[in-house]
Structure formats: structure tokens, C-alpha cells
Amino acid sequence: MELDRPFRGSEVMARGEVSRGRLRGHGFVTLGHDVYLAAGVPVDQVTMARAAMLRLPDGAITGLAAAVLWGAGTAVADVDASLPDAPGTTEVIVPGTGTRSRGDLDVRRAELPDDEVVTWRDGPDRRILRLTSPARTVLEVARRLPTVEAVVVGDALARRTGVTAADIVSLADRHAHERGIARVRAVAALMDPRSDTPRRTRVRLGVLLAQLPAPTVDALVTHTATGQTVGALDLGWSETSSGVLVDRHPAQARLCAEELIAHGWEVASLGREGEQPVAEVVADVVTFLARVDRRRWRDLPDLRGRYPRRPTRPKVWA
Template sequence: MARGEISKGALRGTGFVSLGHDVYQAASAPVDQVTLARAALLRHPDGAVTGLAAAVLWGAGTAVADVDATLADTDVPAGATEVLVSGAGARSRGSVDVRRAELAEDEVVTWRDGADGTLRLTSPARTVLEVARRLPTVEAVVVADALARRTGVTAADVVALADRHTGERGIARVRAVASLMDPRADSPRRTRVRLGVLLARLPSPTVDAVVARSATGETVGALDLGWPATSSGVLVDRHPAQARLCAEELLAHGWQVVSLGREGEQPVAEVVADVATFLARVDRLRWRDLPDLRGRYPRRPAAPRVWT
């Protein structure tokens, strides 16, 4: 505009879209998270993109989309590009959420945006910290699991960072999220099922459990959630034919297996309730050969149902 190459009226026309205060892009160009992050840093070049926006750039886009869809019916704000700045005076405008925070050198990473440029992002551990202190615990764990799987960040890394920021708002929630992280959960829904099992105070499962023969070490099969102590496990959201194929060897090996989820159509609460029913049945099977106090043996239950 200073050179007279474009007018304010043209910027307000249909040929451009606004990406923030005094930041515009041609309407024909796609708008993705990289573009939004670049636009936010044009206004705050010394800042660092954080929160869900940084999680998307670190590869957790599927988890963030799942969280956004879940939060759409709540009063928790979502969709803004969060930026941490060290100086005072910056304020949030439009879709850019600006917050003041001091960042150590190891909490900021230079990220290549694929267009011969770079962006400043918070490190995976700091991203988990910022997500955990602003979102409900379950939603934060969904994002944290995805970041752990994509970037290799561990719960110990998050706890060490939380210890550095002891006394700040939301750090207790950060520690709670770190204690629930598990990088083996390969989808948001499986993270939600795992958390539902824990919140229902059922026995803690092994995620992505691999069953092997003790004599040869040969792999028998894999389960989404497993309880090796009781030789039982659950397959989640599998097609019936695929679930049967996965379960055949495990059943022959003496394991109790159930397939739940109806390929993603069953609500998580119902899946957790079915897991509780399955574990109760496994527990009855374990004690079926012991007599009661009167010396009588209980009726042996019928053969376990494999498919639900």
C-alpha cells in the first residue's frame, strides 16, 4: 500500500482474505495451519506458535481435529492460533490468541515450513504443557498421546518441564496429563477407550499388547487392550472378518478375546461398559474350578462369546 501497488479497498474485496490484523492473502491460495502460523508470526516475529496449532504442525492433526469436534458443543474456545511472546504490549486480535510467557532456549524449536521458510514453534514438551493447562484432561491426553507417538516426547520430559514451571497456573493438571500419556495408543478413539477404562476403575490395560509363546518367542497375536495377568484382551473398532482373523490364534492359545466398537460406531461409554462386562466374565471363568464355602462347585459358565 505504501508503494501504491494495492489499495485498501482491493484488500477488502473478494480477491483477498484476512488472516489477522493487517495480514492478507490471495483468496485463491489455500489456508492451512502453516499459513495461519506464518500469518501470526508476521505480527509477532519474536513469538512462538504453541497449543493446538503447534500440535498440528508436529503431526497430531488427526487428534486435534477430534478434539475440536468434541469441544464444538462446549464453551471451551477452539480454533485460534496461539502465540507465546516474551514482551509486553502484544494483544490478541481476531483468530490469533497472544499470551505472555518467558521461553527458555530448549522450549522453542525452529521448524521448516516446506516453502524455504521457518517458523518458531514450542517444543513438543512445551506444546503438551500448554495444551494440558488449557483443555479438559481427556482432550489434552488425546493430543498428548498423538504428540508422544509422532515426536517421541515422554511423560518424563513433560514432568521435568512442569517442575521448571512449578507455581504457574494449571501445572497440577499438566502433571495429571503426563501420568496418563501412552504413545502406543494409535488413534484418538483408542485413547478415549483406554481413559474410559481407567476412569471406570477397571484393571489398567496394556495398550497394543503383543502375545508371544513363552517357549519360542513366536508372536501369537496383538490386542488393542490386553490384560496379560488374566490372559484376556479387547479388539477395538475392527471389521468382524479382521477381528476373527486376529483372534483365532489367540483363542487357540487360551486367551479370552472380545471385539467391541462396531467399527467406530459404538459410543465410547458403551464400549467401556462392555469392557467391564467382559472383564467380569473373565473373572468368573478364573474362579470356576474353586468350590464355595459349602464345598459345592459352581455351575460352569457357557463358552465365552467372542463377538459383540
């Protein structure tokens, strides 16, 4: 029996592996009634999810803990950092009645159809681990978190699991009578799996909240005549031949932008390799697009075919 994972004290005592006195000593910590863990082992959301399954075997892990288990741990960590006052509880949905939330376990009672639960054998002891499907996980996250934070998690889940906005909307239709479904639909409408980091999701949402034209995420620019790829942008606006690179090293940004500039595109490299606050990045995008718009109109000829000023050469704005 591996004691660095949550285990039932009654089971290990029955097998004679650990005595009651040793369990009550400093070598183990309690994670709930009859659930223990070896002292010194980090207690993260995955550990708490495993402990919750020992305490509530008929339930299913959901919310941020399920998102971590689905591979969206980086997005969940980003959300936790942005919401320091958020409760760090593990959410579990349990069918029936009679189970209450206790301490670090947030229990919600609801019926779970079979297609909204995924089950697998976890770890060397092959214990059952139950968690909500990716679509149901996004639904639960969207109902509990602010919209921007929910989209950050939703983008990561869509990228990791392939869940789509249509899947989430379909599930929302099934739960239309429940609270918070309007927020779920809003999150589904804003999701884009091509935003490959939480910061890029936040920048994209900031651009939309600034009422700028909706960008193409992870835009590939192709040569009109040959169809060959000229370059790629994190956010692109084809109608003005402009785009943004986010959090790139200056040398890498210039390398990415050289071909685009040669084909008449305006490119901005923003973010200072992740050090610039998202609000400042969005403000710089606003400034960049306003500059592009002014240059575009200035470079167009008048009705007589004359330019009010000499056409300007594209460049990298960093």
C-alpha cells in the same frame, strides 16, 4: 510470490506484484494488520499459524496449532469435534510486553528458553516459523484443555515426536510456580503413545476411569515355551488372559483372535468399526471383564481337584 499463503501486503506492493486497489478487492482476505491471503484458500490452523508469525515474528506458536504442525492434526480435529464451544483461536507465546490478543489470535506473554522453541524455514519463501517444542506444547495444551482431551493430544504428540512423560514432568518442574502444573503432571501420568487413535485413547481412559485394572496397550501375547508371538490386542490383561480389539472389522477381529483363542485367551471385539460411542464401548469392556472374571473362577477346581462345572472354551465376544 505465492499468494495462496499468508503474506504482507506492504511487501508485495513494494515489489509491484499487487496494487493497493487489488488488495482491497474481493480477490484477497485480511488475516490481520497488513497480512493477506488469496480469497478461496482454506483458512485452517496452519494458515493462521503462518499469519501469526508474520504479525508476531518474535513469538512462538503453541497449543493446538503447534500440535497440528507437529503432526497431531487428527487428534486436534477429534478434540475440536468433542469441544464445539472451544474458541478456535491460534495461541502464540510472546516474550516481553505490549502485545494483546486480537480476534482469532490468543497472545500470552512469557519468556521462552531456547530449548522450548523450535525454528525452521517454512514453505517456498523460506519464512521463519517458530513453535514450541513438543514437551512445551503438551504443557500448554494440558493447562488449557480438560484432562481427557489433553491426553488425546499428548498421546498423538508422543507417538509422532517421541516426547515422553518424563520430558513433560521435567518441564513441569521447571515451571512449578505457574498455574495449572498439577494438571500437566496428571496428563503426563496418563499418556501412552501406543494408543494409536484418539478413540483408543478415549477407550483406555474410560477403562481407567471405570476403576478397572490398568490394561496393557497394544499388548503382544507370546507363547510361553517358544517365545513366538501368538497375537496382538489393543487392550490386554495378562493376569486373566483376556483382551479387547477396538474398531476392527468382524472378519479381521476373528482372524486376529483365532490363535489367542487356541491358547486359552478370552477376546472381545468392540466398537463396531468406529460407529459405537466410546461410553458404550467402555460399558461393554466392563461387562466383558466381569464375565471373564466369573468364568475364570467357575473354571478353577476346588480343593479336591474337582470342577464345579465343566471348564468352558474361550470364544470371541462381539
